[in-house]
Amino acid sequence: MESGERSRAIFIAATGSFVLASISAAGRVVSRFVVVKRHGWDDYTFILAWILAFGLTFAVNFGTYKGLGLHNDNILPAWTAPLLAAEYVAIVLFTPALVVTKISILLLYLDIAKHQTFFRIATYAILSVVVVGGVTISFLTAFHCSPVQAAYNADIKNFKCISIQKTLLASAPINIGTDLAMLVLPIPLLTTLSLPLLRKTILILSFISGVIFVAAVDVARIYYLQLATIGSNAPDRSRLSTSLDFPFNAGLALLWSAIEVDVAIFGASIPTLGPLLKRLIPMNGPEPQAGPNGSYSLGELSRRPSLTTDSGSKRPFVSISTSLPREQESQANAIEFSVTQSTETGTQKSWVCSNPRLGEPSSFFGFINMHPTKCVADMRGSESVKYCAIINTCMFLNGFTYTMLFSINGNIPIINNRTQAIGISSASYGGAGIFSPFLGYVILHRFGFKTTILTSLAICCAGTLMFWPSGALGSYPAFVISNVVVGISLTCLEIAADTFNALCGPPEYAEIRVLLGAGTEAIGGVLSMILAKYAISINADDTRSLISLQWAFFAIALFTVVLGLAFHYYPLPEATSQDLQRRQDLLWTDPSKKYLRKFPVIFAPLALATMSSFFAAGALTSLRSFIGSVLSSISTSSKTAPMVTISDFQLILTVIYSVGTFFFALLCFFIPPRYILLWAHACGIVFAVLITRVQFSSVRSVQVLTLVLSIFQGPIPNLNFAIAFRGLGQWTKLAGCILVGVTSLGASVWPWVMLAVANSHSARYAFYIVTALFGAGISLPIYLILERATHHRPPGWRAVVKLFQRL
Numbered sequence: 001m002e003s004g005e006r007s008r009a010i011f012i013a014a015t016g017s018f019v020l021a022s023i024s025a026a027g028r029v030v031s032r033f034v035v036v037k038r039h040g041w042d043d044y045t046f047i048l049a050w051i052l053a054f055g056l057t058f059a060v061n062f063g064t065y066k067g068l069g070l071h072n073d074n075i076l077p078a079w080t081a082p083l084l085a086a087e088y089v090a091i092v093l094f095t096p097a098l099v100v101t102k103i104s105i106l107l108l109y110l111d112i113a114k115h116q117t118f119f120r121i122a123t124y125a126i127l128s129v130v131v132v133g134g135v136t137i138s139f140l141t142a143f144h145c146s147p148v149q150a151a152y153n154a155d156i157k158n159f160k161c162i163s164i165q166k167t168l169l170a171s172a173p174i175n176i177g178t179d180l181a182m183l184v185l186p187i188p189l190l191t192t193l194s195l196p197l198l199r200k201t202i203l204i205l206s207f208i209s210g211v212i213f214v215a216a217v218d219v220a221r222i223y224y225l226q227l228a229t230i231g232s233n234a235p236d237r238s239r240l241s242t243s244l245d246f247p248f249n250a251g252l253a254l255l256w257s258a259i260e261v262d263v264a265i266f267g268a269s270i271p272t273l274g275p276l277l278k279r280l281i282p283m284n285g286p287e288p289q290a291g292p293n294g295s296y297s298l299g300e301l302s303r304r305p306s307l308t309t310d311s312g313s314k315r316p317f318v319s320i321s322t323s324l325p326r327e328q329e330s331q332a333n334a335i336e337f338s339v340t341q342s343t344e345t346g347t348q349k350s351w352v353c354s355n356p357r358l359g360e361p362s363s364f365f366g367f368i369n370m371h372p373t374k375c376v377a378d379m380r381g382s383e384s385v386k387y388c389a390i391i392n393t394c395m396f397l398n399g400f401t402y403t404m405l406f407s408i409n410g411n412i413p414i415i416n417n418r419t420q421a422i423g424i425s426s427a428s429y430g431g432a433g434i435f436s437p438f439l440g441y442v443i444l445h446r447f448g449f450k451t452t453i454l455t456s457l458a459i460c461c462a463g464t465l466m467f468w469p470s471g472a473l474g475s476y477p478a479f480v481i482s483n484v485v486v487g488i489s490l491t492c493l494e495i496a497a498d499t500f501n502a503l504c505g506p507p508e509y510a511e512i513r514v515l516l517g518a519g520t521e522a523i524g525g526v527l528s529m530i531l532a533k534y535a536i537s538i539n540a541d542d543t544r545s546l547i548s549l550q551w552a553f554f555a556i557a558l559f560t561v562v563l564g565l566a567f568h569y570y571p572l573p574e575a576t577s578q579d580l581q582r583r584q585d586l587l588w589t590d591p592s593k594k595y596l597r598k599f600p601v602i603f604a605p606l607a608l609a610t611m612s613s614f615f616a617a618g619a620l621t622s623l624r625s626f627i628g629s630v631l632s633s634i635s636t637s638s639k640t641a642p643m644v645t646i647s648d649f650q651l652i653l654t655v656i657y658s659v660g661t662f663f664f665a666l667l668c669f670f671i672p673p674r675y676i677l678l679w680a681h682a683c684g685i686v687f688a689v690l691i692t693r694v695q696f697s698s699v700r701s702v703q704v705l706t707l708v709l710s711i712f713q714g715p716i717p718n719l720n721f722a723i724a725f726r727g728l729g730q731w732t733k734l735a736g737c738i739l740v741g742v743t744s745l746g747a748s749v750w751p752w753v754m755l756a757v758a759n760s761h762s763a764r765y766a767f768y769i770v771t772a773l774f775g776a777g778i779s780l781p782i783y784l785i786l787e788r789a790t791h792h793r794p795p796g797w798r799a800v801v802k803l804f805q806r807l
Contacts, residue, residue, distance in 0.1 A: 006248070007069035010255045011061050018057040021262035024269035025050045031276035042107035045100050046268055052097035053261045059090040060258050069251035080154050083247060087254070088152040091164060092142045094257045095171070099134030101264040102178060103127065105211075108271065109186060119189055126181045133174040140167050165225065170469035172222050176554070177465050179215040180561050183208050188568060210267015217263050219554075221256035376449070376503045376573040377580060384505030387573060388513055391504070392520040394453060394497045397563065398490050399524030401460065401556055403654065405483060407532035420476065422625060422755055424483055426748040429621070431484035432491035433745035437737040439488065440495040444733050448574040450567060452496040457564040459489035464553040464560070491744055494521075498718075499736035502725045503575060511673045511722040515665035518718040522658030529651045577730035605784065606735055609724035610742050612777035616716040617743040618750025619684070619773040622766075623713065624653065625751045627706055629763035630691070635699040642699045649703060653710050660711035661718070677719050678781035683712040684774040692767040713774075717743050720780060 028046065032039045060068070063086030067075035075083065106127045113119045144167060145151040150159030190204045379387060406425055443452045463485035470478035501513040531552070628646040635642055644652065667676055687709040696702050721739050728735050750773065757766040 004070065004074075006251055007064040007067075010069050010251050011064040014057050014060045014255055014258045017259045017262040018053065021053065021265040022050070024266045024273070027276055028269040028272045031272055031274070035275040035279055040107070040111065042104045042111060045107060046104040046265070049097055049101040049104055049261075049268075050265055052093055052100060053258075053265055056090055056093040056097050056261055057258050059086050059093065060254050062086045063090065063247075063254070064251075068247050068254065071248045075247060081152075084152040084154060087247075087250070090254050090257065091168075092138070094261065095134055095138045095141060097261045098175070098264060099130055099138070101261065101268055102130050102134075102182065105182060105264075105268050106130065108268070109182075113189055116189060119185070122181075122185055126178055126185065129174065129181075130178050133171070133178075137167070137171045137174070168225055169222065172218075172468045173462075173465035175218050176215065176222075176468075176557075177462060179211055179218060180461065180557070183211040183215065184561060184565060187565065191569075206271050210264070210270050213263045214260060214267055217256060217260040221253060221260055224256055225250075225253040374573050375579045376500060376575040379504045379573055380506060384513075387504050388501055388517070390570065390572075391497050391500045392517050393563065394456075394493050395517045395521040396524035397460075397556075397559065398493055398497070399521035400528040401464070401486060401524075402490055403525035403528040404532055404552065404556070405486060407529050418755065422751050424476075424480055425621075425625075426751060427480045428483035428487035428748075429744045430748035432487035433741045433743075433748055435488050436491035436495065436744065437741035440492040440740075441734055441737040443492070444496060444499070444737070445577065448572075448576075449496050449500050450572045450574070452492060453567050454564050456489045456493035456496065457560045457567070460486060460493070461557045461560040461564075463489055464557045467553045468550055487744070491740060495737050495740045498721055498740060499733060500572075502722050502736070503580075503732070504573065507726070509668075510725060511668045511719055512665045514718050514722040515661050515668065515715055518715065519658055519661040519665065522654060522661055522714070525654050526651070526658060529654055533647060533651065577733065580732045581729040604787070605726070605780065606724045606728065606738075608780040608783055609720040610739060612780040613717045613720045613739055613743045614746035615750075615773040615777040616713070616720070617746035618753075619688075619770045619777075620713050620717075621747040622750050622754040622770055622773075623706070623710070624650065626754055626758060626763050626766060627653075629758065630767065631699055631702060633762065633764060634696055634702050638697055638699055640698040640700065643703055649706075652707065656707050656710045657714040661715050663711070664715040664719070673719055673723055674781050674784035677716065677723070678778065678785065680712040680716050680719070681774050681778040681781060684709060684716075685771055685778070687712070688767055688771040688774060692764060692771065716777065723780075723784065 025046070029043070032043050063083060066079040066083040066086060068083060068086065106123055109123045110120060110127075113123075140162075141164060142148070144164050145159055145161040147156065147159065150156040150161065186207050187204060190207065191200070193200060193203070195203065374383075376387075405428060440452060443455055463482060466478075466482040466485060469475075470482050497517060498514055501517045502510045505513055627649075631642055631646065631649070642649065664676060664680075687705050691702060691705055691709070721736070721743075724735060724739060725732060750769065754766045754769050757769060
């Protein structure tokens, strides 16, 4: 683009977007103050947002006349001071303008759902994040230089400035996260309205379209801001326009900042334009009636006296579009958006499970008929397969995200040695092992599987977005915190998914279902490693690869949002502790039997499985962490080259792990799981000893032995999980949380033991730890074989015979 063309383009685009936003803002003001004659704090904050948007647009346009969008060589010396001032004003006004607009939208949310407790609590939570984050970022941008005048006064020589580019990039998760939250929040409430599909769709789009546009523009703004950061290569303490070619590189970023605020104003206007459009384009139509599920149409709700006013309220109605009959126009030019008292108190809901909090309404969306669900322990046949397949999508996400984390942790620029690499992965596992059992049990016990999954997905979305400030600031502690948050969310997700798979179906096939879920998780890990290696191509010396990584995690965050919406509308079977207590006899272990005539036999396998999982997870993580060092030492001593590189070998290990998990699931049809578990531990001990003791003439032999070892090592924690579940009754959910949490703790602790032994001796010598871990974990299968009370389980091959007989 020739000199001056970018400046003109910025001026035209900024002015055009502000004009369109002003037209929509004028329409909202006329609709609320003239047509409806009802207004409140959301309208006042909206007007303030428009004033701030005007200041932002004026600053950007003024900057284009003083060199914004030009190369440094084309900027006259007399333009430097006003250009600095224009850039400073535009950057300082962006965050307050956007925050005030979001506050206006959230205040509208609060007004339209005065009787929805959960909705209001969620709205207040988002509002708190918006206000606190906005105030913090506003002060950081306004006072990023010391003295403050140095940001816009080129005559000041002794100054210190923090990087404004990094500050804005670090604030990206707050903007995107609140955008996604505001996008998702009204959808469940709007879909409960009993309206024709077309009208319901239009109503939903009127609320979420503006937020979608804002999020899309926010992505574009961040992209151009990253390009400006790469292009300027400015030191962290430099001024804006004194950075290398910053006016040219940052021109589009500032343009998109102005467009984002204008689009937010436009989106905040859309839901309130209905009365004005009705006045300009009168429409007649039949009034919707109450739906069969007890919910009411918007027009019906506007006439219900118990819901139209609050004591002391100055605005009983909310101005949104509707098609009420003409004679009601004087009473309600807008839609009263609330739900009936009967729906709020749950009188229209019916459940099958004994806990009413865990059920599902008979109808949620206008064209989706959702029948009451059964208890998860009663699922059989095709129902079991269907629900387990749905839950395994969470396992796929779990494997994909976890593997993505560990694929990049050793390659990001701030990781300088093995200690830091082990520290960041151990922080993820350790935080998950400590906090996830408590959080997971509270949610799973009180609210059920669906709420646990939705909460885990929400935390995962927040955690993946936290990688933006971590990457922008290049902070090791920030990466550690991000890993801990994501680890907690994914472990809670795994607790819910593994527990669901173990319970959903015939109990004699619990091991098979859990192993199939683990195999699906491993497939997600394989795809994640392929993406990290060949698509993202992480390079510690290339800033663009880190940016690609940030966008990969942004895609994961979006996927969690979509998956969360899908799970919200799909009915999952649930089970309370009372349901599981009544069905403890179905888990093929007699709970009345005592071990040593004192301890219930059902708790002995749980204790041994907890210990075995702690050791097995430590062996698996230690193998993945130190096998590269072992192969390097053997390759040097034998003077042979490996079959594949270390990174490719890690990918093959993940593939073999997935294959081994599915293979063990197949074996469980024909062989009792206790014998498979004994075989897996014995093979693990043998191959670990061979890797440690045998003097190999080629490193390729060690790679083959490691691949065989990974076949037997991977499925052990999942078999422990399924076996320990038998006969626990009301303790089933607690046991699931303990088993998964202890597994994460094992993966966190034992790599440090391996590192200490490797530093004092050698990496190969440290593999004695892996051998010892397998030896300690073999106590569970030995107990299961010797204790006859645990043998009450019909062979799985009978199901295969019955299937062929039916065919």
